[in-house]
Amino acid sequence: MLVTVRDNNVDQALKALKRKLQREGVFREMRQRRAYEKPSERRNREKGEAVRRARKAARKAAQREGLIPGPKKKPRPDGRPAAAGADRA
Structure with a gap:
């Protein structure tokens, strides 16, 4: 690095x-x-991480398909639209 x-x-x-x-x-x-992390604790942690990743992937897919709204855009301090082309619909 x-x-x-x-x-x-x-x-x-x-x-x-x-x-x-x-x-x-x-x-x-x-x-x-x-x-030290016991093997049972490690399995539980890894299983929880996998569940979180799967939920995040499902949420992203649902946002792409338009089933749920995406994250709100933060307003810029200068008052311009948050992203290029955001004012066009």
Whole structure:
């Protein structure tokens, strides 16, 4: 993993590194490896994660098909539409 430091701004580089690590799931894995996890607990956790992924995929598919509304668009501070072409219907 590579993060460049520009203009000696270490704080900004550290923030970018933390964001990359968070996205990769390194912090979550470190927390899980901190203590021993029994095989039964691991199975239950993995089963729960699979259920969450399946629900998320079903929700996304339903949104694409128009069965449920998608997430609300956040208004931009300058008052323009949230996405390009959003004002056209």
